[in-house]
Amino acid sequence: MRNGFVAGLGLASLAALALAGCGKAVGDTPAGAATSGVTDALIAAAPQDEWLSYGRDYGEQRFSPLDAINAGNVAQLGLAWSVDFDTARGQEATPLMHDGVLYTTTAWSMVKAYDARTGKVIWEYDPKVPREQLVSACCDAVNRGAALYGDKIYVGTLDGRLIALDQKTGKVVFDKVVVPDRQNYAITGAPRVVKGRIVIGAGGGEYRARGYIAAYDAQTGTPVWTFHTVPGNPKDGFENKAMEAAAKTWTGDWWTLGGGGTVWDGITYDPKTNLILFGTGNAEPWNPAPAGRSGDLLYTSSIVAVNADTGAYAWHYQETPKTAGTSIPTRRSRWPT
Numbered sequence: 443m444r445n446g447f448v449a450g451l452g453l454a455s456l457a458a459l460a461l462a463g464c465g466k467a468v469g470d471t472p473a474g475a476a477t478s479g480v481t482d483a484l485i486a487a488a489p490q491d492e493w494l495s496y497g498r499d500y501g502e503q504r505f506s507p508l509d510a511i512n513a514g515n516v517a518q519l520g521l522a523w524s525v526d527f528d529t530a531r532g533q534e535a536t537p538l539m540h541d542g543v544l545y546t547t548t549a550w551s552m553v554k555a556y557d558a559r560t561g562k563v564i565w566e567y568d569p570k571v572p573r574e575q576l577v578s579a580c581c582d583a584v585n586r587g588a589a590l591y592g593d594k595i596y597v598g599t600l601d602g603r604l605i606a607l608d609q610k611t612g613k614v615v616f617d618k619v620v621v622p623d624r625q626n627y628a629i630t631g632a633p634r635v636v637k638g639r640i641v642i643g644a645g646g647g648e649y650r651a652r653g654y655i656a657a658y659d660a661q662t663g664t665p666v667w668t669f670h671t672v673p674g675n676p677k678d679g680f681e682n683k684a685m686e687a688a689a690k691t692w693t694g695d696w697w698t699l700g701g702g703g704t705v706w707d708g709i710t711y712d713p714k715t716n717l718i719l720f721g722t723g724n725a726e727p728w729n730p731a732p733a734g735r736s737g738d739l740l741y742t743s744s745i746v747a748v749n750a751d752t753g754a755y756a757w758h759y760q761e762t763p764k765t766a767g768t769s770i771p772t773r774r775s776r777w778p779t
Contacts, residue, residue: 500710532584550600567614569599578625632707647706648726669754671722672725717750
């Protein structure tokens with residue numbers, strides 16, 4: 443099927459959600475948290491007949507507990523309905539499922555809502571991303587998905603906006619530019635929801651981008667905190683001790699090229715520790731050796747953990763150290779003081 447997706451066995455037997463045990467709050471909940479619709483507790487419960495977030499649950503295991511399709515009846519599986527998208531560009535989104543509605547994003551950051559039983563379009567939204575924005579994205583005009591929270595659905599756009607839409611109508615609630623500039627940054631990743639905040643980063647590791655991850659109030663889009671993944675210009679001072687420690691692993695005037703380390707996707711949340719864990723991309727340029735740089739270039743090519751409430755650094759694990767040197771990489775942990 444061209445540029446589309448299929449709804450099959452299992453969607454035809456939607457049942458009322460069993461919400462027992464869903465009333466427990468996940469840590470301290472901020473004032474902007476949803477109290478109805480898709481709440482923090484509902485996302486944490488990960489009801490089996492719904493798919494409320496990018497990886498289904500906070501740990502993003504992407505495993506459905508539904509057992510309607512099994513080895514005994516899989517041969518009976520057939521096409522229930524299909525739809526074609528209005529673009530031939532790449533499609534990388536994970537559809538979301540809530541209250542009998544399938545939500546998905548398509549190339550050019552468009553959002554669509556379908557009746558899960560019939561495939562009928564409920565509404566469509568086009569953020570009208572300028573097509574020339576494609577030059578600021580490394581890998582096509584793809585979008586990896588949306589986030590559901592309260593009565594809204596959220597999408598990050600290729601031209602660096604965070605947009606909230608009404609789940610029932612697709613009408614815009616807020617539309618805010620959240621990238622430092624639109625020449626070096628682009629958003630293709632799916633937003634995540636953590637305790638009343640929308641968490642998202644941006645791509646741009648091939649350009650002059652300084653990597654970061656940020657949290658925004660889910661009701662207003664107001665920035666709450668930002669954690670940069672690489673240090674900025676030392677003359678401007680460091681935002682925190684983590685950036686000061688990271689600067690010791692860089693050489694040369696790295697800030698003139700941004701540094702890279704972008705958080706273009708790969709974001710999870712651990713309610714037990716109240717940590718947001720995410721992966722970071724390559725240093726910029728991706729081959730720093732010609733620039734005469736050496737060192738581990740923290741916190742690029744790493745898994746990083748920050749406090750969900752404040753964005754404060756907790757720990758990191760660098761998957762590929764010595765990214766700018768000629769030595770053979772070895773995996774190890776580094777803990778700045």
